[in-house]
Amino acid sequence: MPFSSVPARLTLLALFSATAFYCLYKARRLRHLKLSLHPNSNRGKILFISQTGTSKALANRLHQLLAAKDLAFDIVDTKDYEPEDLPKETIVLVVVSTWEDGKPPPTAKFFATWLAESAKDFRVGSLLLSKCKFAVFGVGSRAYGATFNAVARDFSKQMRALGAMEMLPLWEGDIDRGDVDEVFDLWCTKVVNFLKVRILENGGVLDSSVSGECNTPSAEESEGDSEGESDMESEIVDLEDIAGKGPSRKSVPAEETNGKVNGKREMVTPVIRANLEKQGYKIIGSHSGVKICRWTKSQLRGRGGCYKHSFYGIESHRCMEATPSLACANKCVFCWRHHTNPVGKSWQWKMDDPIEIVNTAIDLHTNMIKQMKGVPGVTSERLTEGLSPQHCALSLVGEPIMYPEINALVDELHKRRISTFLVTNAQFPEKIKLLKPVTQLYVSVDAATKDTLKAIDRPLFGDFWERFIESLIALREKQQRTVYRLTLVKGWNTDDVDAYFKLFSIGKPDFVEIKGVTYCGSSATSKLTMENVPWHADVKAFSEALSLKSQGEYEVACEHAHSCCVLLAKTDKFKIDGQWYTWIDYGKFHDLVASGRTFDSRDYMAATPSWAVYGAEEGGFDPGQSRYRKERHHKSKR
Incomplete structure (x- = not known):
């Protein structure tokens, strides 16, 4: 039949019409998929509540993901959101953090109060949010016990009480475990799959008429989850980006119950372990760690030691930095690990043998020392010395004194004639009281008032605060060398000279170390900048003011300009005939420990060299070392 015949033309016209109709239908359906969630101004909302920035960062990630999937949402900080607009919303996704005492951060107080009061007010009614569907992801710390993710749980309950339909059950992240990023990504996948599936099922529209079977994942969701989990397992996240995150209860393995595996809780999760190792940490067993210090490398190369070399005479190239507990009871704003380590108020984990910890720590440390062979400046003599550690700084990260067998571990180090410099964060006074003599015992005094601390x-x-004061009192009872460690954070704790001095009479420390905070970069959990880092001149001025306040009880004894660190020492103990004795006779210390006799800090002190004394031309730099100035690309002997 000729193509120009009427039937052929009609057939072709019908084909074109059908194709055009189908294309128009698909285009309109795609347009619905993009826009029907949020017709006109009623777009979906991502609300976040954040104090340190973690929840905000997660909410931004969700926003970008939804945009990439052609799902248009607005992202809003609850401090800028009018809660009276909630009844107008169709879809609300909430990422919320829990702050102190199970409360929301102060910036979200108005929103949280409105929601709580509305849920309890019978005049509001249970249909106020009947047109709204929602999902909540909570970020909190299980270490806070009953208040873990309390705000997220309250929001979920209150939204339901006001008639909103929960798209997915509440998902919770525990910031102390190390994989909140992965868990959040899994939650996001479920959210996206739910939205797309429900929109397609309803012809491109998601409204209050859609079935409420929100808690049953579809086949598409299951497949998406499987792929997401596989991708997440293979991805290693940089330690500084984890921000101390943890999994939701939905992702806990079947064999794990209440955070315990086979009846014993693991302090270091696989994710934390992998990322600590990526950062150069060597993990010992299930809760300890060791890492080579940059000052150890520096003195191995003959380029100078750390402030403890200047103040106390340690040999930095023979010093091992370690901890028997990666966990801590604080979340300090200047934490150099950005809270990637676990937290807890008591020991609740599997416990390793102290001798095994010491043996493994030394083996791992010496292996790292061996890797310095052939590095410019490393002599065979210093390398051989470095392979036999003589000092152990129990201050790597976390709270060493939490470890139940800390005394046995200290004994083991002393048996090997390894000195011990132990730092505690002043939250476990009973542990301080029970602690056997260590070479030098530090208490971190990060603030002088309750509110600032x-x-x-x-x-x-x-x-x-009560624990802090009791810890200082316990320190006073110790016979061995004791230290207050002050970390100055400009704009936070540098104006409290009078209040700090009042603390001196409580603990009566032998020494007070005053150091400018080290800037470790910004993170989701810390917003410190270089503006918060004091100059060495600032630290010196603060130290001199404290010394003056003490009316001669403490004097400025030493400094280490490179570390922006100054040492105050008790004058009547450590200044004899005008000569400072802040250094330590380590051989004598070990002999005293081995003897079993009672002894005090005067029994093992040694004279401080002139170059380490405050005001010396060297600024605390050992003239026997070579100073390298990178910015000028030359070295000079000091």
């Missing part, structure tokens, strides 16, 4: 250390304990 709470703001800087962000402690888990509700009675943190």
Whole structure:
């Protein structure tokens, strides 16, 4: 039949019409998929509540994901959101953090109060949010016990009470475990799959008429989850980006119950372990760690030691930095690990043998020392010395004194004639009282008032101030060398000279180390910048003011300009005939420990060299070392 015949033309016209209709239908359906969630101004909302920035960062990630899937949402901080607009919303996705005492951050107080009061007010009614569907992801710390993710749980309950339909059950992230990023990604996948499936099922529209079977995942969701989990397992996230995140209860393995595996809780999760190792940490067993310090490398190369070399005479190239507990009871704003380590108020994990910890720590440390062979400046003599550690700084990260067998571990180090410099965060006074003599015992005094300490250390304990004061009292009873460690954070704790001095009479420390905070980069959990880092001149001025306040009881004894660190020492103990004795006779210390006799800090002190004394031309730099100035690309002997 000729193509120009009437039947052929009609057939072709019908084909074109059908194709055009189908294309128009698909285009309109795609347009519905993009826009029908949020017709006109009623777009879906991503609300976040964040204090340190973690929840905000997660909400931004969700926003970008939804945009990539052609799902248009607005992202809003609850402090800028009018809660009276909630009844107008169709879809609300909430990412919320829980702050102190199970409360929302102060910026979200108005929103949280409105929601709580509305849910309880019978005049509002249970249909106020009947047109709204929602999902909540909570970010909190299980270490806070009953208040874990309390705000997220309250929001979920209150939204339901007001008639909103929960798209997915509440998902919760525990910031102390290490894989909140992965868990959040899984939650996002479920949200996206739910939205797309429900929109397609309803012809491109998602409204209140859609079935409420929100808690049953579809086949598409299951497939998406499987792929997401596979991708997440293979991805290693940089430690500094984890921000101390943890899994939701939905992702807990079947064999794990209440955070315990086979009846014993693991302090270091696989994700934390992988990322700590990526950062150069060597994990020992299930809760300990060791890492080579940059000052160890520096003195191995003959380029100078750390402030403890200047103040106390340690050999930095023979010093091992370790901890028997990666967990801590604080979340300090200047934490150099950005809270990637676990937190807790008591020991609740599997416990490793102290001798095994020491043996493994030394093996791992010496292996790292061996890797310095052939590095420019490393002599065979210093390398051989470095392979035999003589000092152990129990201050790597976390709270060493939490480890139940800390005394046995200290004994083991002393048997090997390895000195011990132990740092505690002043939240476990009973542990301090029970601690056997160590070479030098530090207490971190990060603030001088209750309010400032709470703001800087962000402690888990509700009675943190009482514990802090009791720790200082316990320190006073110690016979061996004791130290207050002050970390100055400009704009936070540098104006409290009078208040700090009042603390001196409580603990009566032998020494007070005053150091400018080290800037470790911004993170979701810390917003410190270089503006918060004091100059060495600032630290010196603060130290001199404290010394003056003490009316001669403490004098400025030493400094280490490179570390922006100054040492105050008790004058009547450590200044004899005008000569400072802040250094340590380590051989004598070990002999005293082995003897079993009672001894005090005067029994093992040694003279401080002139180059380490405050005001010396060297600024605390050992003239026997070579100083390298990178910016000028030359070296000079000092």
